[in-house]
Amino acid sequence: MRILIVSDTHAKLDNFKEAVKRSGPFELLIHCGDVEGDEERIQSIAGCPCMMVRGNNDFFSELPGELTFNADKYKIFVTHGHRYNVSIGPEMIAEEARDREVDIVMFGHTHKPLMEKSRGLVVLNPGSLSYPRQEGRRPSYIIMETDKTGEAHFTINYL
Numbered sequence: 001m002r003i004l005i006v007s008d009t010h011a012k013l014d015n016f017k018e019a020v021k022r023s024g025p026f027e028l029l030i031h032c033g034d035v036e037g038d039e040e041r042i043q044s045i046a047g048c049p050c051m052m053v054r055g056n057n058d059f060f061s062e063l064p065g066e067l068t069f070n071a072d073k074y075k076i077f078v079t080h081g082h083r084y085n086v087s088i089g090p091e092m093i094a095e096e097a098r099d100r101e102v103d104i105v106m107f108g109h110t111h112k113p114l115m116e117k118s119r120g121l122v123v124l125n126p127g128s129l130s131y132p133r134q135e136g137r138r139p140s141y142i143i144m145e146t147d148k149t150g151e152a153h154f155t156i157n158y159l
Contacts, residue, residue: 001027001028001071001072001144001145001146002025002026002027002028002143002144002145003026003027003028003029003030003071003143003144003145004019004020004023004024004026004028004029004030004046004141004142004143005029005030005032005106005124005126005141005142005143005144006019006029006030006031006032006126006129006141006142007031007032007033007034007055007080007107007108007109007111007125007126007127007128007129008032008033008034008055008108008109008111008127008128008129008130008131009031009034009035009036009038009042009128009129009130010034010036010057010128010130010131011035011036011037011038012129012130013038013041013042013045015129015130015139015159016042016045016129017045018159019129019139019141019157019159020045020046020047022157022159023141023143023157024047025047025048026046026048027048027049028048028049028050028051028071029042029043029046029048029049029050029051029052030050030051030052030076030078030106031050031051031052031053032053032055032078032079032080032081032106032107032108032109032125032126033052033053033054033055033056033058033063033079033080033081033107033108033109034055034056034057034058034080034108034109035052035054035055035058035061035063036057036058037058037060037061039052039061039063051067051069051078053065053066053067053078053079053080054080055080055082055108055109056080056082056109065079065080065083066078066079067079068100068102071144072146072150072152073150074103074104074152075101075102075103075104076102076103076104076105076106077096077097077100077102077104077105077106078105078106078107079093079105079106079107080107080108080109081093081107081108081109081110081125082109084096084107086107086109086110086125087109087110090107090114090116090123090125093105093107093123094118094121094123097121097123098119098121102121103120103121103122104121104122104123104124104152105121105122105123105124106124106125106126107124107125108125108126108127108128109125110125110127110133111127111128111131111132111133111134112125112127112128112132112133112134113125113126113127113134113140113142113156114127115142115154115156122152122154124142124144124154126140126141126142126156127139127140127141127156128140129141129159138158138159139158139159140156140157140158140159141156141157142154142155142156142157143155143157
């Protein structure tokens with residue numbers, strides 16, 4: 001399975017289109033919030049099933065605030081992260097993920113990519129395609145791929 005993981009597009013989709021063009025096709029898109037009304041456009045561009053959550057700037061969105069679902073053999077928890085103080089660090093969201101007994105937690109909000117594995121939990125933040133905040137400020141996203149044995153591999157990609 002091949003999954004595109006993005007966040008914080010903030011109604012600016014040029015870089016999202018470029019990420020899909022460079023890295024597609026995908027079986028699933030996961031958007032970690034701050035879609036800002038572009039749900040339908042994102043689905044159309046992605047060309048695959050989409051899982052999206054509401055971010056702190058999605059004021060009138062009917063998207064769920066959190067999702068938990070299975071992809072291949074992995075249980076995944078997706079949220080924007082602002083309610084878990086991710087701007088301070090990933091500790092609170094990682095603890096929540098462990099309480100929920102998931103394998104992977106994905107979030108956004110900080111606009112900085114993060115990929116950690118700790119005590120059997122994979123913690124992912126794809127950063128932002130529109131307003132990156134990490135050093136160098138390059139738009140970023142993550143690709144998750146499972147190999148023939150079902151093991152997941154993650155790659156942070158930059159535009």
